Amino acid sequence: MIRVFLRQSVLGLLVVLSALTVTFVLVRFSGDPTSIILPQEATEEQREVLRQQLGLNESLPAQYLTYLGNAAVGNFGRSYFDSEAVTSIVIRHLPNTLVLAGASLALACLFAIPLGVLAAVWRDGVIDRFVQVVAVTGASMPSFWVGLLLIQIFAVGLNLFPTYGTGSPAHLILPAITLAIYVFPSLARLTRSSMLEVLPQSYVMAARAKGMPEARVIGRTVLRNGMVPVLALLALEIGNLIGGAVLTETVFAWEGIGRLAITSIQRRDFPVVQGVVAYVAVGFVFVTMAAEIAIRLVNPKLRHK
Amino acid sequence: MTEAVARAISALRLNRAVLAIALIVLAILVALAITGDALAPMDPAQQSLRARLKPPGFEGRTGIHWLGTDAVGRDILSLIVAGARPALLVSGLAVALAGFIGVLVGMFAGFRGGRMVDLLLYITNIQLAFPFFLLAVTIVGIVRPSVSLVVFVIALGCWVPFARIAYSETMQIVEQEYIEAVHVMRGTTFRILLRHVLPNILPNIIVLATFALGTAIVMESGLSFVGLGVPTRTPTWGKMLSEGRDYMQTAWWLTVFPGFAIFLLVLSINVCGERLRDITDPKLMGR
Numbered sequence: 217m218i219r220v221f222l223r224q225s226v227l228g229l230l231v232v233l234s235a236l237t238v239t240f241v242l243v244r245f246s247g248d249p250t251s252i253i254l255p256q257e258a259t260e261e262q263r264e265v266l267r268q269q270l271g272l273n274e275s276l277p278a279q280y281l282t283y284l285g286n287a288a289v290g291n292f293g294r295s296y297f298d299s300e301a302v303t304s305i306v307i308r309h310l311p312n313t314l315v316l317a318g319a320s321l322a323l324a325c326l327f328a329i330p331l332g333v334l335a336a337v338w339r340d341g342v343i344d345r346f347v348q349v350v351a352v353t354g355a356s357m358p359s360f361w362v363g364l365l366l367i368q369i370f371a372v373g374l375n376l377f378p379t380y381g382t383g384s385p386a387h388l389i390l391p392a393i394t395l396a397i398y399v400f401p402s403l404a405r406l407t408r409s410s411m412l413e414v415l416p417q418s419y420v421m422a423a424r425a426k427g428m429p430e431a432r433v434i435g436r437t438v439l440r441n442g443m444v445p446v447l448a449l450l451a452l453e454i455g456n457l458i459g460g461a462v463l464t465e466t467v468f469a470w471e472g473i474g475r476l477a478i479t480s481i482q483r484r485d486f487p488v489v490q491g492v493v494a495y496v497a498v499g500f501v502f503v504t505m506a507a508e509i510a511i512r513l514v515n516p517k518l519r520h521k
Numbered sequence: 522m523t524e525a526v527a528r529a530i531s532a533l534r535l536n537r538a539v540l541a542i543a544l545i546v547l548a549i550l551v552a553l554a555i556t557g558d559a560l561a562p563m564d565p566a567q568q569s570l571r572a573r574l575k576p577p578g579f580e581g582r583t584g585i586h587w588l589g590t591d592a593v594g595r596d597i598l599s600l601i602v603a604g605a606r607p608a609l610l611v612s613g614l615a616v617a618l619a620g621f622i623g624v625l626v627g628m629f630a631g632f633r634g635g636r637m638v639d640l641l642l643y644i645t646n647i648q649l650a651f652p653f654f655l656l657a658v659t660i661v662g663i664v665r666p667s668v669s670l671v672v673f674v675i676a677l678g679c680w681v682p683f684a685r686i687a688y689s690e691t692m693q694i695v696e697q698e699y700i701e702a703v704h705v706m707r708g709t710t711f712r713i714l715l716r717h718v719l720p721n722i723l724p725n726i727i728v729l730a731t732f733a734l735g736t737a738i739v740m741e742s743g744l745s746f747v748g749l750g751v752p753t754r755t756p757t758w759g760k761m762l763s764e765g766r767d768y769m770q771t772a773w774w775l776t777v778f779p780g781f782a783i784f785l786l787v788l789s790i791n792v793c794g795e796r797l798r799d800i801t802d803p804k805l806m807g808r
Contacts, residue, residue: 227643231650238656242663352795356788358739360746361762361780368773379769452649461652463743467766477655478747481662493659497651504650 217512224508228501233284235497239490240283244276247386252484253296273294292491297483302491306473310495312382314473316465317457319388321450328400329446332407336415336442337434347408351401359460363394363467380469391468398460399453406449414442444511451507455500536796543792550786553605558755561599565755569594574772589774591764595755597774601782604720604758608786611668611751612737615675620730622676623683624722628714630684631691633698641688653678654743660747668751675740679733686729690722724801731794735787742783758783 243249249270250263267273270293271282286292292302333473337346371379371389377390414420415438417458423437424430473492480488525690558565563583569782572581572594588597630641657674664670694700695718703713744750745759756764758779765775 227646227650230643231647234647235651239659239663242660246663246665335690352791353788356735356791357784358742358746358759358780358787360743361776361783364762364766364769364776364780368769368776372769372773455650455652457652459652462652462654462658464748474655478658478662482748484663486663489659489663490593492620493655496655500650500652 220508224505231501232497235493236287239424239493243486287494293487294486302487305415305488306491306495309473309476313461316391317470323392323396324399324403328403329407332404332409335408336411336421347404351405354397355401359394359398360463360467362397363464382471391464391470394464395460405445410445411442414438447511451504454503528618531739540794540796543789545648546621546785546789550605553602554609557606561602562595563599565599565603577774588778591775597778600755603755607751607753607757608738610739611672612734614672615737616730616733619679621658623680627684627687628691628718631688632695658749666749671751675737679737682729686725687722691718694718694721728798728801731797735790
């Protein structure tokens with residue numbers, strides 16, 4: 217258990233370091249930030265002063281180290297536009313993304329896991345066919361188009377929900393459904409195939425042979441063993457979800473960090489972009505680690521691996 | 522018993538029909554991508570102030586706009602036809618690049634084993650531990666979009682499965698006796714990998730490439746949607762959707778049809794991929 221934890225920590229550190237390095241290199245080679253911050257008519261002296269302030273006159277390795285040192289204490293500088301600290305901007309947007317991701321993940325699990333289990337239990341039955349068809353179709357639809365269609369039908373057409381924005385619970389429903397549809401296919405398919413692997417095992421037969429009711433066999437023996445790969449996928453799926461949230465939040469003008477990333481990129485507000493990437497990397501590392509531990513709690517067999 | 526057989530046969534027939542439709546759709550879209558906008562009913566770049574935001578079926582000066590017109594009076598159907606090329610070209614190139622690099626790296630790692638494999642798995646783990654689409658918009662957004670950059674970034678998002686499959690299969694193949702025989706006959710590494718390993722892993726790589734193509738098309742349209750796609754003369758499908766977003770209250774056809782084109786293309790590719798997988802690996806049939 218401790219070795220797993222250590223290995224994950226080293227991996228996590230490397231992930232965060234890579235994310236920081238990639239954004240640093242990209243931003244440094246994308247041109248002179250003073251041309252973005254200062255108005256066009258600014259004099260060369262004004263630019264020079266700003267460069268001095270931002271530490272752009274130092275050597276690249278020195279800049280890199282300063283950047284890493286600041287990042288380690290959560291200091292990503294200030295936004296080019298409203299000079300608010302990057303960290304506070306990110307923290308202000310973070311809850312919205314967490315709410316959206318949580319709601320859609322819960323929604324996806326609510327449908328995908330029972331349907332995946334039933335599809336495996338009644339293999340080639342109606343539910344199985346349905347899951348297969350929905351999985352293939354769902355995986356072929358770009359998430360932002362699903363969002364646009366939902367707006368078109370439920371917000372513009374039927375006038376049931378607001379078209380976009382953040383705030384009330386009503387604003388959450390359509391983006392949450394969009395993201396849930398986005399993760400449903402892989403979740404349902406993996407549940408199904410993972411259950412199919414467990415069902416023919418001899419311990420399942422043993423459970424049946426000793427007279428355990430079928431619902432209990434499925435609910436306890438099969439589910440508990442079959443859920444392990446699903447949990448592992450769920451961790452990866454959260455990364456997918458954040459990626460998908462970038463587009464979904466843009467479609468619904470949902471004030472989360474995905475939309476923050478896009479608007480900051482569009483107006484070339486690089487400190488904010490760097491901050492978002494770094495915080496997402498850190499958050500994601502913790503999620504992966506939590507999943508690794510959860511998998512071992514569910515299935516004691518894996519604890520010593 | 523007979524009922525089960527009958528159901529299996531009807532399922533097979535249905536699958537055949539679906540597969541046939543998928544192949545036809547794919548053939549049409551590939552043909553459109555090759556001919557460019559030559560097959561478009563109207564000039565996709567032709568704007569018309571009098572025919573702005575007209576609904577499907579509107580008869581304009583240049584003919585009937587079957588799928589309506591956009592905010593500057595361009596024919597939606599013609600724009601969709603013109604959009605087939607960038608969609609397929611960018612994603613096709615990206616998958617080719619990802620497949621080439623992934624297979625190359627994976628085969629070498631699988632052949633050498635040991636540290637090379639550890640390194641490869643570590644690199645892929647680092648990459649998988651980050652939401653890729655966020656990385657993609659960051660790279661393209663900061664550097665500014667161009668065809669080669671978008672192709673490179675999408676390839677970056679697709680190469681990991683290729684490398685992993687290539688490595689794990691190569692590792693199994695090089696254990697076989699016939700590879701040892703080639704060693705004895707002093708076959709070079711290059712020869713072993715190219716003549717003996719590659720043909721064996723190719724079927725799986727092709728299946729993987731099919732699914733990767735679908736993913737790449739969705740990724741490309743997503744980048745276009747946030748304004749980070751390849752620069753083109755007429756808007757790409759993703760760009761059409763983002764332009765149409767401003768007119769959703771009045772003109773539904775702007776957001777429905779271009780998205781449907783993406784959906785149809787990706788669905789056809791995925792259906793073909795499922796079929797290919799069943800052919801190459803009958804064990805997985807129906808999985």
